[in-house]
Amino acid sequence: MDQKSLWNRISDGLGIIGFTPLGLVLLIVLALLPFVSPFNQEHILRWLIMGAFLAAQCVAFDFTAGYINVVNFGFAAILGAGAYTSAVLANTSPVISVQPGLSPWIGIWIGALFAGLIGFGVGILTLRLRGIFAAVMAWFVGIALLGVANNLTNITRGPMGMAPRTFLETTSNRPYFYIILAMMLIVYITLRLVVRSRFGLAFKAIGQNFDAARASGINPTLYRVFNFTLSAFFAGWLGGFYAHYFGSLTPQTLMHTSKTVEVLALAYIGGRGSLWGGMAIAFPFVFGIEALRSNLTDLPGLHLVIYGVLMIAIMVYYPAGFAGFYAWAKDKLSGLLARARGQAQPIEAP
Amino acid sequence: MLLDAERVIKNFGGLTAVNRVTLQVDASQIVGLIGPNGAGKTTFLNCVAGTYPPSAGKVRFQGKETTGSTPEDMCRMGLSRTFQIPRPFPMLTALENVMVGAVFGAEHGSKKPARGRAEEALKFVNFPLALDTPAQRLNAVQLKRLDLARALACGPKLLFLDELASGLTPGELDTMMALILKIRDTYGVGMIVVEHIMKVITGICERVLVIQYGTPIAEGTPREVMQDPKVIEAYLGEEVVA
Ligand SMILES: Nc1ncnc2c1ncn2[C@@H]1O[C@H](COP(=O)(O)OP(=O)(O)OP(=O)(O)O)[C@@H](O)[C@H]1O
Ligand SMILES: [Mg+2]
Numbered sequence: 001m002d003q004k005s006l007w008n009r010i011s012d013g014l015g016i017i018g019f020t021p022l023g024l025v026l027l028i029v030l031a032l033l034p035f036v037s038p039f040n041q042e043h044i045l046r047w048l049i050m051g052a053f054l055a056a057q058c059v060a061f062d063f064t065a066g067y068i069n070v071v072n073f074g075f076a077a078i079l080g081a082g083a084y085t086s087a088v089l090a091n092t093s094p095v096i097s098v099q100p101g102l103s104p105w106i107g108i109w110i111g112a113l114f115a116g117l118i119g120f121g122v123g124i125l126t127l128r129l130r131g132i133f134a135a136v137m138a139w140f141v142g143i144a145l146l147g148v149a150n151n152l153t154n155i156t157r158g159p160m161g162m163a164p165r166t167f168l169e170t171t172s173n174r175p176y177f178y179i180i181l182a183m184m185l186i187v188y189i190t191l192r193l194v195v196r197s198r199f200g201l202a203f204k205a206i207g208q209n210f211d212a213a214r215a216s217g218i219n220p221t222l223y224r225v226f227n228f229t230l231s232a233f234f235a236g237w238l239g240g241f242y243a244h245y246f247g248s249l250t251p252q253t254l255m256h257t258s259k260t261v262e263v264l265a266l267a268y269i270g271g272r273g274s275l276w277g278g279m280a281i282a283f284p285f286v287f288g289i290e291a292l293r294s295n296l297t298d299l300p301g302l303h304l305v306i307y308g309v310l311m312i313a314i315m316v317y318y319p320a321g322f323a324g325f326y327a328w329a330k331d332k333l334s335g336l337l338a339r340a341r342g343q344a345q346p347i348e349a350p
Numbered sequence: 351m352l353l354d355a356e357r358v359i360k361n362f363g364g365l366t367a368v369n370r371v372t373l374q375v376d377a378s379q380i381v382g383l384i385g386p387n388g389a390g391k392t393t394f395l396n397c398v399a400g401t402y403p404p405s406a407g408k409v410r411f412q413g414k415e416t417t418g419s420t421p422e423d424m425c426r427m428g429l430s431r432t433f434q435i436p437r438p439f440p441m442l443t444a445l446e447n448v449m450v451g452a453v454f455g456a457e458h459g460s461k462k463p464a465r466g467r468a469e470e471a472l473k474f475v476n477f478p479l480a481l482d483t484p485a486q487r488l489n490a491v492q493l494k495r496l497d498l499a500r501a502l503a504c505g506p507k508l509l510f511l512d513e514l515a516s517g518l519t520p521g522e523l524d525t526m527m528a529l530i531l532k533i534r535d536t537y538g539v540g541m542i543v544v545e546h547i548m549k550v551i552t553g554i555c556e557r558v559l560v561i562q563y564g565t566p567i568a569e570g571t572p573r574e575v576m577q578d579p580k581v582i583e584a585y586l587g588e589e590v591v592a
Contacts, residue, residue, distance in 0.1 A: 205450045208439040217425035217454035
């Protein structure tokens with residue numbers, strides 16, 4: 001009896017930060033992978049890093065799309081704004097006109113704040129707009145940001161790209177994997193705690209029925225702008241990681257709408273409004289796509305076609321996505337277990 | 351006086367949907383608002399509840415002028431409403447739907463946990479299904495009960511019921527009327543009841559206002575109003591559900 005309540009307490013505690021015992025085990029396995037062949041090879045470590053980077057983006061994206069039901073098509077551009085902010089602040093090289101030389105570890109926070117500010121602006125701009133109109137407005141903001149990054153050539157070098165300082169001197173990928181894994185967890189646990197609170201209920205209510213939400217006393221301005229700001233803050237923070245990991249930035253590879261679409265597809269396939277669905281499937285997807293690329297073909301944009309087809313299939317046949325499937329399977333399984341136990345009982349009972 | 355709406359006007363472009371409607375409601379008072387289809391009943395409720403501001407006129411709620419306030423502010427001050435076409439939060443469970451009202455409504459500062467108040471509201475309206483049923487699986491009648499529970503969980507002093515009884519069978523109608531009276535007696539809320547079914551109006555309303563083309567044409571007790579020739583004429587050609 002005592003043991004069981006301890007178990008329950010642990011699993012409840014995990015639940016608060018958004019993990020099931022199974023999820024925790026998978027996370028530990030993931031954290032140990034870099035020490036296991038073949039995952040300890042540098043090029044596969046890069047895949048793991050890409051996986052965690054995309055996974056964290058899915059969480060921040062779903063925080064808006066899956067809750068308040070507005071697709072932020074400017075997501076990648078906002079992430080890029082964070083990346084550029086941090087990259088420029090860290091610059092020491094004379095190829096661009098400013099050399100603040102700030103540590104990337106500080107710069108990523110300033111990049112995050114700047115991105116959050118843009119998110120705040122997008123939140124205000126799209127306030128009176130619903131659904132698709134808000135999405136289009138966010139998309140315009142994204143295009144404008146991309147244009148700014150392309151044209152501010154004296155600090156970004158525009159399409160020629162810049163080479164930001166990296167976080168570490170090392171050429172090994174393993175430490176970077178742990179940096180992005182920690183960042184992913186921080187994004188996930190923070191946003192998880194937010195949606196567990198009354199904020200989550202307000203987000204869902206606003207997203208599902210704007211008028212009824214207002215008639216129930218919810219101030220949509222407050223919650224919507226807060227949601228956009230926080231999502232953008234984390235997007236910009238993750239952008240900083242990108243800048244100081246790859247050491248190379250161009251507007252097109254980072255801020256283009258197709259980058260948003262990639263995250264959107266993963267978040268939807270993973271399960272809208274779950275936060276964790278997109279995060280969980282990002283890893284297998286990155287591995288699948290990279291394996292396909294290295295073994296079969298290197299058609300540019302192939303991964304987008306695959307994402308697109310899968311996303312349409314999911315949206316048509318299984319809108320709840322992977323997270324919904326998991327919930328369904330878990331339900332079925334516990335039903336079966338209960339029935340099995342029920343059948344065993346008459347024998348055991350005195 | 352709980353609500354004092356004075357000469358409220360609402361124009362939609364060239365159309366005057368509500369034309370100088372004056373209406374007062376006291377605590378524990380049920381006032382009926384009737385009129386043919388398109389008379390402006392829902393629009394009047396919307397103007398008072400803050401869905402949109404009135405084009406002219408004054409609204410005072412609990413002694414404070416609230417003309418043009420937002421719906422969330424009106425709700426937090428104690429005005430709840432149900433929707434003519436119930437609008438739930440489809441992906442939330444029944445309990446979560448009502449929780450929204452309990453958490454953010456007029457009782458948002460209450461010491462009692464929101465969950466308990468939400469469960470209480472669902473029980474009060476005799477919600478017939480499991481509390482974790484997703485709202486999108488409910489039928490129209492169940493949705494109306496859910497919407498009523500959500501409105502109640504907000505903790506209103508004034509409640510607008512917009513055609514809550516339409517689509518009910520005669521048996522359900524009696525239950526619904528009893529429920530509305532129970533809400534008044536338990537919580538002392540004032541109500542404006544918009545209804546096409548005259549049985550409901552005569553059964554529960556103390557006073558009735560009749561509007562046609564947005565304009566008030568009669569006011570009085572249900573009995574007085576039903577005998578008013580202007581009202582009879584307004585409803586001519588329409589089937590008066592006795
Ligand atoms: N948002 C709006 N924009 C333009 N016209 C509107 C709007 N809302 C209502 N109307 C018009 O205002 C008039 C009154 O509509 P309202 O819905 O208030 O009538 P009602 O008395 O509630 O009718 P019903 O009994 O059918 O519900 C109608 O002619 C309607 O078409
Ligand atoms: Mg109406």
